[in-house]
Each structure stands twice: as structure tokens, then as C-alpha cells.
Amino acid sequence: MSEAAVEKALDQKMNTVPLKMIGKDVSVYYGEKRALFDVNLNIRENTVTALIGPSGCGKSTFLRTLNRMNDTIENCRVTGRITLDEDDIYDPSIDVVELRARVGMVFQKPNPFPKSIYENVSYGPRIHGLARTKADFDEIVETSLQKAGLWNEVKDRLQEPGTGLSGGQQQRLCIARAVAVSPEVILMDEPCSALDPIATAKVEELIHELRANFTIVIVTHSMQQAARVSQRTAMFHLGNLVEENDTDKMFTNPDDQRTQDYIMGRFG
Amino acid sequence: MTDVASPTVRVSTRPAESRRDIGIKRRYAAERRFRAYGISAIVIGLFFLAVLVWSVVSKGYTAFQQTTITLPIEFSEKVIDPKNERATDTKQLMTANYPVLVRDALVKQLGIDPKKRPLVKQANDMVSDSVRTQLRDIVVADPSVIGKTIPVTLLADANIDSAFKGQIDLKVEESKRKVKDQQVAWMNQLAEAGVLKKSFNTGIFAFGASSRPEAAGVGVALVGSAYMMLIVLVLSLPIGVAASIYLEEFAPKNRLTDLIEVNINNLAAVPSIVYGLLGLAVFVNFAGMPRSAALVGGFVLTLMTLPTIIIATRAALKAVPPSIRSAALGLGASRMQTIFHHVLPLAMPGILTGTIIGLAHALGETAPLLLIGMVAFVVDYPGSPLEPSTALPVQIYMWANEAERAFVERTSGAIIILLIFLVIMNLGAILLRRRFERRW
Numbered sequence: 003m004s005e006a007a008v009e010k011a012l013d014q015k016m017n018t019v020p021l022k023m024i025g026k027d028v029s030v031y032y033g034e035k036r037a038l039f040d041v042n043l044n045i046r047e048n049t050v051t052a053l054i055g056p057s058g059c060g061k062s063t064f065l066r067t068l069n070r071m072n073d074t075i076e077n078c079r080v081t082g083r084i085t086l087d088e089d090d091i092y093d094p095s096i097d098v099v100e101l102r103a104r105v106g107m108v109f110q111k112p113n114p115f116p117k118s119i120y121e122n123v124s125y126g127p128r129i130h131g132l133a134r135t136k137a138d139f140d141e142i143v144e145t146s147l148q149k150a151g152l153w154n155e156v157k158d159r160l161q162e163p164g165t166g167l168s169g170g171q172q173q174r175l176c177i178a179r180a181v182a183v184s185p186e187v188i189l190m191d192e193p194c195s196a197l198d199p200i201a202t203a204k205v206e207e208l209i210h211e212l213r214a215n216f217t218i219v220i221v222t223h224s225m226q227q228a229a230r231v232s233q234r235t236a237m238f239h240l241g242n243l244v245e246e247n248d249t250d251k252m253f254t255n256p257d258d259q260r261t262q263d264y265i266m267g268r269f270g
Numbered sequence: 271m272t273d274v275a276s277p278t279v280r281v282s283t284r285p286a287e288s289r290r291d292i293g294i295k296r297r298y299a300a301e302r303r304f305r306a307y308g309i310s311a312i313v314i315g316l317f318f319l320a321v322l323v324w325s326v327v328s329k330g331y332t333a334f335q336q337t338t339i340t341l342p343i344e345f346s347e348k349v350i351d352p353k354n355e356r357a358t359d360t361k362q363l364m365t366a367n368y369p370v371l372v373r374d375a376l377v378k379q380l381g382i383d384p385k386k387r388p389l390v391k392q393a394n395d396m397v398s399d400s401v402r403t404q405l406r407d408i409v410v411a412d413p414s415v416i417g418k419t420i421p422v423t424l425l426a427d428a429n430i431d432s433a434f435k436g437q438i439d440l441k442v443e444e445s446k447r448k449v450k451d452q453q454v455a456w457m458n459q460l461a462e463a464g465v466l467k468k469s470f471n472t473g474i475f476a477f478g479a480s481s482r483p484e485a486a487g488v489g490v491a492l493v494g495s496a497y498m499m500l501i502v503l504v505l506s507l508p509i510g511v512a513a514s515i516y517l518e519e520f521a522p523k524n525r526l527t528d529l530i531e532v533n534i535n536n537l538a539a540v541p542s543i544v545y546g547l548l549g550l551a552v553f554v555n556f557a558g559m560p561r562s563a564a565l566v567g568g569f570v571l572t573l574m575t576l577p578t579i580i581i582a583t584r585a586a587l588k589a590v591p592p593s594i595r596s597a598a599l600g601l602g603a604s605r606m607q608t609i610f611h612h613v614l615p616l617a618m619p620g621i622l623t624g625t626i627i628g629l630a631h632a633l634g635e636t637a638p639l640l641l642i643g644m645v646a647f648v649v650d651y652p653g654s655p656l657e658p659s660t661a662l663p664v665q666i667y668m669w670a671n672e673a674e675r676a677f678v679e680r681t682s683g684a685i686i687i688l689l690i691f692l693v694i695m696n697l698g699a700i701l702l703r704r705r706f707e708r709r710w
Contacts, residue, residue, distance in 0.1 A: 074599055076523060099602045107600035113593035115612060125611070126601040176597070183601060 022047040022187060022217045023068060028082035030063050030072065037063045040082065041243045043236055045187070050209060050218045052232035052249065054225065056264065059238040061221045065189050068219065069105035070098050086187070103130050106180035110192040112172035114164035114179070119156050122164040122175055123147060126183035142182055149215075150178035151208050170201020177208060181216075188212065190220040194227065206231050225265055229253050237261045326685050333683025336471035336484065337426040337434045339397060339460060341375040344419040345409065349374075356413060363413065368405040372397055372424060379465065380456055392452055398425040400485035425473070426466065428483040428676035430457055434468065437675060474683055478649040479660070479668070483676030486669070488684050490648050494564050494659030495633060501568025501655065502575055502632050507625055509572075510579030517580075518587040519609055538577035545574045546638030554642055561643035562658040570642060571632040578631065582624020586617035619706040626699035630692050636663040662688050 023045035030038040038060045045051050045068075053061035063072070070091060072078045084091050091101050103126075114122050123143045124133075133139045143160070147153040152174045156167070164175050173193055180188055190209070194202040209218060209231045222228050228235055229249060236246040237258070245258040256262050347354070350366040373394045374384075382389050401424050408422070409415060425431075432438050433449045434457060444451050460466035477487025521527045549570035553559045559566050590613045598608040614621075639645065645664050652659035660668075666688065669681040 069600070071596070071600060074595075099604055102600060102602035106602075107596075109593060109596055109600070111593055113591075113597040115594065115597060116616065125598075125603075129601070129603050129607055129611075179597075179601065 019046040019049060021045065022087065024083075024085045025064070025067070026083045026085075028064065028067060028080065028084060030060070030067060031079040031081075032075070033077040037241055038067075039241045041238075043243055043246055045217060045219055046234060047217050048213055048215075049234055050213050050220060050232040051234045051236065052228035053219065053221045053236050053238060054223075054228050054264070055238035055244070057223075060241040061236075061238045062191055063241075064238065065191055065219060065221050068187070068189055069102050069107055071102075071107065073098060103183050104185055105187040105189060106183055106185035108173070108176050108180055108188065108190045108193050111196050112169055112176055114167070114172050114175050116163060116165050118161045119147075119164045119167070119175060120160040123178050123182045126179060130183055132183070146178040146182035147175075149181050149212065150174045151204065151211075152178055168201070170197050170204060173197060173201070173205060174208065177205070177212075181212070185216065187217045187219065190218065192221050192223060195223060202227070225253070237264065239264070326682050326689070330679055330682025330684075330686045332435050332437070333474055333679040333686075334471050335435070335468045336473060337431040337466060337468050338423045339376075339426050339466045340421055340423045341372065341379055341465065342419050343371050343375050343405065343422045345405075345415045345417060346371065346374075347416050350409060350416055356416075363410050364406065366406070366409070368402045368409075369394070369399070371405060372401045379463075380459070389452070392450060393456065396427055396430045396453055396456065398427050398484045399482055400425055400480070425484045428674060430466075431484055432675050433457060434461070434466070437679075474680065475687075478651065479647045479665070480649065483672070483674055483680055486677070486680060488662055488665050488687055490651050491660045491662045491665035491684075492687075493651050494567070494644070494648070495662045497564035497652065497655045497659065498568040498571055498661060499629055499633060501565065502571045502629060503625070505568070505572040506575045506579050506628065510576050510625070511583055511621060513576075514580050514583035514587060515609060515614070518584050519605065519613070534577050534580050538581055541637075542574055542635055543637040543641065545570050546641030548573065549638060550641050560656055560658070562646045562648075562660070564644075564652060564655040564657075564659045564661075566642050567639050567644050567659075567661065568655065570638045571635060574635065574638065575628040575632050578628040579621075579625050582628070583617070583621045586620025586624065587613060589620065590616045615706075619703040622702045622706070623699045626695050626702070630695045633691060633695070634663055634688065636661075636667055639664050640667075662691075 021044045025041055025043045025045075028038055028041045028043075029036065041060075041064055043064065053065060055061050066072045067080050067084060068091075070080075072080060080092060086101070086104065089096060091105075115125065117125075120143055123146050124139045127133045127139065127142050133142055144153060144157075147156060152171060155171060156162075156175075164172065167175060173196075177188075177193075194205050197205065206227065209220065212218060220228075220231065222231075232249045234246065235249045235252040237244040237252070237256075237260070239260055245252070245256060245261045247257065252261065253265060256265065349370050350356075350368070351362055356362045373390065376393050376397065377384050377390055380393055382393055384390060404424065405422070408420075426434065429438070429448045430453065433440075433454060438447060438449055440447075440449075440454060449457075457466060473485065474487045475492070476489040477485055478490030480486040517527060517530065549566055553566045553569055554561055594612050594616065595608055598612050599605075603611065639661050644660050645668060646658050646660050647668075648658055648660045662684065666681055666684045669677050669684060672681075
């Protein structure tokens with residue numbers, strides 16, 4: 003199949019899915035060093051998009067541009083344009099606090115606050131004023147923990163510290179915490195790299211379920227995980243976007259030789 | 271079977287590789303040596319600590335006992351108010367010759383002929399001169415005692431106090447010591463009668479400065495120190511924490527903030543007397559604040575404590591894992607919310623420990639206070655931080671300069687009091703730390 007034909011087939015398959023976020027010519031500089039080179043990558047709604055590539059290829063950097071977490075790094079500069087539902091998220095009129103409420107994030111290492119499970123989940127809704135009464139908070143906490151598949155495990159010990167949970171539970175608590183704010187997009191930066199296979203399986207299952215309500219972007223080092231959880235995959239290499247494709251196609255018949263090599267384990 | 275057996279055979283037939291000589295014995299010996307150094311360092315430290323505590327306590331514990339003489343005092347109207355003017359002249363009760371009452375009571379108690387002047391004088395020397403104010407206070411508080419006879423517990427003179435505690439060598443020739451044989455005899459006579467005895471010295475905690483050791487105490491100095499600690503805490507904690515949060519969380523890293531950081535670290539090492547000079551120049555001479563006032567002392571100590579608190583607070587803030595910050599920021603918390611909801615509570619134990627250690631440091635500081643005039647002879651309790659006052663370590667310094675035997679034990683006694691306060695503060699730091707850490 004020629005490249006053009008592939009594009010066409012692809013468009014036909016995916017064009018019904020609206021675009022949630024559009025990244026156009028995104029470049030990131032850390033001081034003098036350039037970490038991303040004019041990346042054009044679109045995130046489709048209610049889709050899991052996996053970002054893969056060798057270490058230092060810029061996939062996490064790209065992920066962090068999507069909710070402006072790079073702002074917290076000194077000397078970091080982002081050029082290009084990223085939109086979320088038509089809003090340019092780097093526009094000065096956009097409030098970064100509001101943006102991060104719409105684009106939540108789950109980190110590599112589970113990082114629950116050293117507070118109770120209840121407080122961990124209710125913190126986001128509290129600072130964003132999503133609930134007023136105790137009953138509202140209780141409800142948000144319960145539904146969020148249910149969405150994260152953690153409710154049955156912790157419902158009897160909501161007042162116990164979140165840091166006392168196991169690693170996998172902590173990560174699902176972090177997902178519940180992100181979900182509690184009702185974001186539109188959830189960014190996950192290698193969410194399973196610190197977890198054992200069983201906890202990983204649970205988180206992956208959770209990602210499947212969350213896809214119904216949220217748009218998910220996940221950075222992962224595991225090819226199998228990308229293949230299992232995502233519908234779209236983007237391959238980064240040395241700060242460039244090498245290829246973006248349907249996951250099925252990416253893992254069976256990638257367009258780019260580098261993708262092929264990386265997936266086959268020839269480098270990276 | 272052969273598959274399993276053959277590798278075993280192959281391994282066993284291979285000649286043992288000669289190991290590189292890595293000097294295992296030497297390594298262990300070095301480790302043992304290093305441990306021995308550490309243990310001996312600790313032993314030396316503990317030894318000197320023990321010597322310090324022993325020397326202070328052995329000299330000072332007697333300061334917490336005071337010899338007193340309980341005598342039935344006849345508040346004779348003839349002595350206090352011979353012309354019966356007290357209703358019209360308020361000065362009369364203030365200026366009456368109260369020591370005479372004590373002398374008469376003592377002479378009666380000892381059975382001395384009142385006409386033998388030298389003997390009466392010797393007897394009178396056995397009680398403290400402070401009886402004048404003591405009796406005056408009783409009469410002024412309740413003039414109805416005039417004409418009655420009431421038993422009053424009086425302070426013994428410092429020399430009798432020392433003699434009674436066995437601190438004066440009675441083998442020394444009588445003319446070369448301050449306590450005469452006759453007085454010692456009387457002292458023993460009174461002690462046998464149960465009139466003269468040792469009791470717990472509340473005065474050392476209550477009295478102010480006095481040239482009479484038996485009437486000198488650290489009470490006034492304690493109040494001065496308390497004022498200063500309060501000022502230091504109220505000023506340095508918010509200023510220090512605010513400065514640290516700004517420098518650690520908000521300030522851009524550039525040459526200016528680097529310069530500020532270097533300066534803060536240097537300020538922590540500036541000798542405290544320099545802060546005293548600064549306080550003298552700025553607060554007293556330029557701003558015209560009163561000399562010897564606890565307010566100025568508090569300001570100077572605040573300046574001295576700030577670098578300590580800032581350094582401790584910054585270290586505590588730095589120790590909060592960045593993942594907590596990312597978590598809060600990722601949820602859409604503002605920087606302020608991130609700091610006040612998450613970072614600061616986690617840094618609190620470190621901040622409080624730093625603050626209390628800074629305060630303890632300030633409590634024991636003497637040199638800057640000397641320069642701003644707090645080395646003052648303050649008899650009365652300061653009613654406000656603006657009134658002349660002195661501080662506990664300054665009181666120790668002043669007593670250490672006194673020549674009298676009785677001041678030696680009081681100096682050590684005051685050091686014990688200061689050390690107790692320091693220990694309490696450090697314990698407080700440890701407890702606070704535990705309490706906050708145990709939360710999660």
C-alpha cells in the first residue's frame with residue numbers, strides 16, 4: 003500500500019473521531035538545548051494515545067507541554083501552538099490553573115499527598131470549588147474511587163493515610179485524584195513503570211474503562227503496554243515525531259524504518 | 271543425566287582462579303580503626319559534658335537553698351511611728367527604721383545585753399540588710415500589724431548562709447574570715463533551737479539584682495529574657511519563613527539571589543557582638559530607642575536569629591519531595607496553594623526545630639546585649655519591653671564578676687537555671703518534631 007493510500011485509509015477510519023488537542027509545530031527548549039523539533043501531533047477524543055520512543059526522545063516533554071507542567075521548569079520555553087477544543091493553551095488569557103483542571107496528570111511514581119485517602123481525592127474538587135457540602139464531597143470521593151477501581155479496597159479506611167497503600171493502590175489513588183476534578187484529558191507519564199505486573203494489569207484495565215469518559219495520553223516504555231492499551235501510537239526519536247498511526251498498524255506494519263527497528267528491539 | 275553432570279565436572283576440573291589481593295584484613299582493620307576513632311570522639315565529648323555539668327551542679331546546687339532565721343518580730347509603734355503620724359504622712363511607714371525591730375528581736379532571742387554595742391552589732395550582722403524592705407512591705411501592706419508580735423522568716427546574711435552551708439573554713443584565723451566565732455556559736459545555738467534553718471530558695475527565682483547575695487535573684491532577668499524571646503519569636507519566625515519561601519519557591523535563580531544566599535549564609539557566621547554594635551548604632555543611636563530595653567535586645571537578637579531560621583527553613587523546604595509539588599500543581603493548585611497546603615505542612619517540623627534552636631541560641635546570647643546597655647543593675651521587674659531590663663546570661667556575667675563567696679554559688683545556680691531552660695526548649699523542639707512527623 004502506498005503512503006498516500008495508507009493516509010487515506012487512516013483518515014477514513016479515524017476521521018469520525020473529533021480531535022481533542024492539536025499540537026502544531028511544537029518545539030521545546032531547555033535553555034539553549036532544544037528538546038522537541040516542530041512536533042505536529044493530534045490527540046483524538048476518547049482515545050488512548052500512546053507516546054513511545056527511547057529514553058530522552060522528548061515524549062515526556064511533549065506530554066508535559068499539554069498541561070503546561072513545563073512552566074514549572076526554569077529556562078523552559080515552548081514555541082508552536084497547542085489547542086484544547088480550539089483554545090490556545092499557551093494564550094496569555096488562559097489560566098494555567100483552569101487548564102490543569104481540564105487536563106489532569108498522573109505521574110511516573112505514585113505521589114499521593116501524605117494525607118488521608120479521603121483528603122487526597124477531595125483536594126482537587128475542594129480547590130476548584132466543585133463541591134460545597136460534605137455530602138457532595140463524599141459523593142465525588144466515592145465515584146472517583148469507583149472509577150479508579152479502588153473503592154472496594156479502601157472504602158472502610160478512607161481516613162487512613164494514602165501513603166500507607168501498596169504501590170499499585172497508590173497509583174490508582176493518584177488516578178482517582180486526577181479523575182475527581184472531572185478533567186477532559188488525562189496525561190499519564192509512565193504510570194506503570196514503578197508497579198509490579200499485577201498492579202500494572204489493573205491500571206491498564208482501568209485505562210480501558212476510563213477511555214469511555216476521558217481522552218488519555220500515556221507515555222510508556224513498554225511496547226506491549228502501548229499495544230494493549232492504546233488506539234493511536236506516536237513514536238518519538240531524538241526530539242522528532244517519527245510516526246503517528248493507529249496502534250494496530252504501528253505494531254504490524256509501521257511506515258517508518260526507525261519505528262520498525264525500535265519495536266523489534268533493535269535500538270533504544 | 272550426562273547433561274546435568276557434565277557442567278559440574280567441568281567446573282570442578284577448572285583450576286581455581288587466583289584472586290586479586292584486595293587486602294581484606296587491612297580493610298577490616300581500617301574499619302575497626304575508624305569505629306574506634308568515632309567511639310573515642312564520643313567518649314571525649316561525653317567526658318567534657320560530664321565535667322561541665324558536674325562542675326556547674328556541684329558549685330551551684332547550694333544556691334537553691336537559703337538559710338533563714340524565723341524570729342518573732344514585735345512591730346513596735348514606738349519604732350515605726352513614734353509620733354503617730356501615719357494617718358497623715360504616708361512617708362512615715364516608708365522611712366521607719368525597721369532594722370531596729372529585727373535587731374531587738376534577735377538580741378532578745380540570743381539573750382544578749384542590749385548595752386554591749388559590739389555584740390549587738392555582730393548579732394545584727396547575721397541577718398540580711400534586706401529585712402528593711404521585707405518588714406516595710408509587710409507594714410505597708412497591712413498597717414494593722416503595728417503593735418503586734420508576729421513570727422517573720424528573715425533571710426540570713428550571705429556570710430552566715432555560707433558558713434551554715436559549710437563553705438567557710440572555720441580553721442582559718444578568726445580575724446581573716448568574715449564570720450566571727452561568736453556568730454558561729456550563735457548560729458549553732460539558733461539552729462538547735464530550730465530558728466535558723468535551710469529551706470528551698472524561692473528568692474533566686476523571684477528577686478532582681480542586688481549587691482547582697484542573699485537578696486539577689488534572676489527573677490527580673492528572667493522576665494527580660496522572656497520579653498526578648500517573645501519579640502524574637504514574633505518577629506523572626508514570620509520574617510524568616512516568608513523570606514525562605516520566597517527565596518526557595520518563587521525567586522528566580524540569578525546572580526542577585528545567589529548574592530543574597532551567600533550573604534545569608536555569611537550573616538549566620540557573623541560574631542554576635544557585631545549585631546550588638548549594629549543594634550547600638552541603628553536602634554539606640556539612630557532610631558532613638560531606649561537603652562537597656564528588652565525591645566532593642568529583642569530586635570538585635572531577631573537580626574541574629576534570622577539567618578539561622580532562614581537556613582533551617584530553606585533546608586526543610588528543599589527536603590520536601592518535588593513529586594508532592596508536581597502532584598498539587600498537576601491538579602491545578604496555584605503555587606500559593608501548593609506551598610501552603612502541601613509543602614509548608616511537610617516542612618513544619620524542620621522549620622520549628624530550626625526556630626527553637628535559633629531561640630535557644632538567642633536565649634544564651636550575652637555579647638550583643640552588653641553593647642546595648644542591658645548589662646544593667648535592674649532591681650525592679652520591667653513592666654514593659656521599653657523599660658530597663660536585663661537578661662539571664664547577662665545576670666550570670668554580672669554575678670561572675672562579683673567578689674563575694676555567696677555569688678559564686680549563685681552564678682552556678684543561675685547557669686543551672688539557664689541550662690534547664692535550654693534543655694526544655696530543645697526537648698520542645700524534639701517533641702514538636704515527633705508530633706508533626708507522626709501525623710503521617
